[in-house]
Amino acid sequence: MRRVLAAALVVTAMAVAGCSSPPTNTGITVFAAASLKAVFTELGTAFEKDHPGTTVTFSFAGSSDLVTQLTQGATADVFASADTTNMTKAESAGLVSGKPVNFAANHLTIVTPPGNPSRIGSFADLARSGTQVVVCAPQVPCGAAAERLEKITGVTLTPVSEESSVTDVLGKVTSGQADAGLVYTTDARSAGAKVDAIAFPESSRAVNTYPIAVLNSAQNSSAAQQFVDLVTGPRGRETLAAAGFAAP
Numbered sequence: 001m002r003r004v005l006a007a008a009l010v011v012t013a014m015a016v017a018g019c020s021s022p023p024t025n026t027g028i029t030v031f032a033a034a035s036l037k038a039v040f041t042e043l044g045t046a047f048e049k050d051h052p053g054t055t056v057t058f059s060f061a062g063s064s065d066l067v068t069q070l071t072q073g074a075t076a077d078v079f080a081s082a083d084t085t086n087m088t089k090a091e092s093a094g095l096v097s098g099k100p101v102n103f104a105a106n107h108l109t110i111v112t113p114p115g116n117p118s119r120i121g122s123f124a125d126l127a128r129s130g131t132q133v134v135v136c137a138p139q140v141p142c143g144a145a146a147e148r149l150e151k152i153t154g155v156t157l158t159p160v161s162e163e164s165s166v167t168d169v170l171g172k173v174t175s176g177q178a179d180a181g182l183v184y185t186t187d188a189r190s191a192g193a194k195v196d197a198i199a200f201p202e203s204s205r206a207v208n209t210y211p212i213a214v215l216n217s218a219q220n221s222s223a224a225q226q227f228v229d230l231v232t233g234p235r236g237r238e239t240l241a242a243a244g245f246a247a248p
Contacts, residue, residue, distance in 0.1 A: 027055040028223045029075070031066045033082035033141065033210065034165035035106065035184045039243040040080070040231075046239075047230055054223055062140040062165040063087075070095050075217040077224035080210065080231070082106070082166075082184075083141035087211040097218065100211035102248035103232045104240050106184045107207045108145050110198040111173050111191065118179040123200045124155050126180055134169050134178040137162040141208050142169070146182050148206040170195070184208075186244040209248050 032040050037060045044056035059066070059076065063086040066079065071093050079096070080103075081087040087100050112120050118131055126133045135157065136143030143162065150156055163169045166183050173181040174194045188197040212231055214224045230236050237247070 026053060026220055026223060027057060028077040028218070028220050028227060029057045029059065030078040030080065030227065031059050031061075031070065031074075031076040031215075032078075032080040033063045033066070034060045034167040035082055035142070035187055036060065036080055036210070037167065038190050039186075039240055039245070043227075043230060043236060043239055046235065047227055050230075051223065051226065054220075056227065060165075060167075062136070064137075064139040064141075065164055067093075070215070070217075075219070076215055077218040077220055078212065078227055079215055080212040081141070082210055083144065083208045084211055085144065086141065087213065090213070090215075095215055095217070096213045097216045097221065098214060100213035101228065101232050102209050102211050103236065104210040104245040105207050105248045106186055106210065106245055107203045108142065108149065108182045109185045109188050109203060110180055110200060111170065111183050111188050111195040112180045112198065113173060113176055114193065114196055116196045116198070120180045120198055122198075123149060123153055123202055126157055126182075127155050132160045132177075132179045133157055134161045134163060134172040134181040135159045136166055136169055136182070137164055140164060140166070142166040142182065142184060145206040145208055149182075149202055152205050153202050189244045207246075210245075 047056055063081040067086045067089050090096050135146045138147055166187055169181040170183050170187050172178045212228055218224045
């Protein structure tokens, strides 16, 4: 009788074990503007440390490209744009849950290869004949800001290339494929000695504001909101400021 009872207990235990699922990791996917790569990667690491078992996966690209991907069916939990225009597009497409929160601001600066061989000293110098300038495409936030600066200054640029993200513009300059480029001040800062940065006063008149929001496609809306709270909270503001972002 004892053997029968013991066998029954073993079978019951195995059945319970078979019905129980081992704990699985949860995760969120964040679509974010390319200019946020360094700072969001840092915040993602902090988030994972504070939320054991939760992973953060990033997709960094030009904000307009990210909106296109989302409208075409890509799924993500959070979207952070480098301008309000592309966030508005996401809202109009019914992609956003709740109200986006502005969390940072940024403006453009000129970058050149080390030593500034073309002697660029102002925004107007970018229009000099023979100067190879790289900018973002107009639909990308950094490109839209460049267009606003052209209107403000009356200077018309003739870029040799229009890139889909600010990091691509930076890459053209650091690889020696351009005399100068227009990137965000934060990107110039992160590039360090790979570039020379030339500030110009007109840039303060074309500031981009960065909004962030949880998406309707979020598979883990609770964790998504917690990430948004991290970015917009004291820790996020401190990390963003250290990277050179201004308050919105």
